[in-house]
Amino acid sequence: MDLTRGAPDLRGWIPTNVDLRPEVPEVHWCHAAGTRLTAPFYDGDLTRLMRLPFNRTFDAVTSIDDAASHLDSHPPLTPTAFIFHIGRCGSTLVSRLLAADPANRVVSEPAPFDQVMRAPLSRPVTPDRYHRWLRTMVGALGQHADGETRLFVKLDSWASAAAAHLDQAFPGAPWLFVYRDPIEVLVSLLASPPATLLQAFLGPKIFGIAPDDALHLSREQYAARVVGVLVDNLADQASRAWLIEHPELPGAVMPWLEHVLDIRPDPAARAAMQAIAGEHAKHPGTPFDDDRASKQARATPELRSLVETWAAAGYARLCAERARQVVP
Numbered sequence: 001m002d003l004t005r006g007a008p009d010l011r012g013w014i015p016t017n018v019d020l021r022p023e024v025p026e027v028h029w030c031h032a033a034g035t036r037l038t039a040p041f042y043d044g045d046l047t048r049l050m051r052l053p054f055n056r057t058f059d060a061v062t063s064i065d066d067a068a069s070h071l072d073s074h075p076p077l078t079p080t081a082f083i084f085h086i087g088r089c090g091s092t093l094v095s096r097l098l099a100a101d102p103a104n105r106v107v108s109e110p111a112p113f114d115q116v117m118r119a120p121l122s123r124p125v126t127p128d129r130y131h132r133w134l135r136t137m138v139g140a141l142g143q144h145a146d147g148e149t150r151l152f153v154k155l156d157s158w159a160s161a162a163a164a165h166l167d168q169a170f171p172g173a174p175w176l177f178v179y180r181d182p183i184e185v186l187v188s189l190l191a192s193p194p195a196t197l198l199q200a201f202l203g204p205k206i207f208g209i210a211p212d213d214a215l216h217l218s219r220e221q222y223a224a225r226v227v228g229v230l231v232d233n234l235a236d237q238a239s240r241a242w243l244i245e246h247p248e249l250p251g252a253v254m255p256w257l258e259h260v261l262d263i264r265p266d267p268a269a270r271a272a273m274q275a276i277a278g279e280h281a282k283h284p285g286t287p288f289d290d291d292r293a294s295k296q297a298r299a300t301p302e303l304r305s306l307v308e309t310w311a312a313a314g315y316a317r318l319c320a321e322r323a324r325q326v327v328p
Helices: 042-049 053-057 064-073 091-099 111-117 127-141 157-169 182-191 211-215 219-236 253-260 267-277 292-298 301-310 312-324
Strands: 013-019 026-031 060-063 079-085 104-108 150-154 175-179 242-245 283-287
Touching: 013 042, 013 111, 013 127, 026 042, 026 053, 026 064, 060 064, 064 127, 079 091, 079 157, 091 104, 091 150, 091 175, 091 253, 091 267, 111 127, 111 157, 127 150, 127 157, 157 219, 175 219, 175 312, 182 219, 182 292, 182 301, 219 301, 219 312, 242 253, 242 312, 253 267, 301 312
Parallel strands: 079 150, 079 175, 104 150, 175 242
Antiparallel strands: 013 026, 026 060
């Protein structure tokens, strides 16, 4: 089904992919059938929805400009907060706790928004147009199901590189930064590398690393450089955000909601959030296991030296900013 002609009605639809090759990017959609997004990650929700017979049969496509026109006529939720993080630091637990409240729409690392955020890496685009695309994609993701009144967007870890643009596109939108001891983050990333560390997927230039230099770095060196950049990105913007460090989870989420965002979940939502708090964030139903000590024990002297060189200073700045924050 091609929705590029006329004025499409996209209520109930969510984006699955963005093609940036045309002069006006094209957005692919699937029908959400009025259901909430509850998987740990957005792609998990898409996988579930794409199994529906309707979505297996029809491929809905619009231009990003037509999507913007639709959203002008049918205003979506505006962002309640953006969640930034450095990876493997508890941000998925935060998003799952938020999604336990049926009043919250939570989109966790949505690939279509990632694709638009990376647009300047693949094509020329003016800041005004880029920011309009960013707002359109968040609006598309913010087309709420029944009962949802708030929108939380958890970004991928690399997205702190686009923080300045996000601030211009969504001025004043609250930010949450979730972080962790870089040693523990690095041990986790090296044991199970994410796409962030695959140079073919996300080039080193986004982390300020020259491609020629990246070719001569060991796996551990490259990972440490990336983590260092992510930590520095957050530290540079820390005064703009509320900060939570991994050991404070899950307890620090409710004070952030209540005293920073002025959101007070009802008793049923609190109970649902409490149930989620004891589970492994990425594997629902599996009990949570505090792995800080084991990760510290697995860190080699070489890894500790790399963290000291590339990430220790930024981590210290984040901790200092966190210490200055006081819950009212």
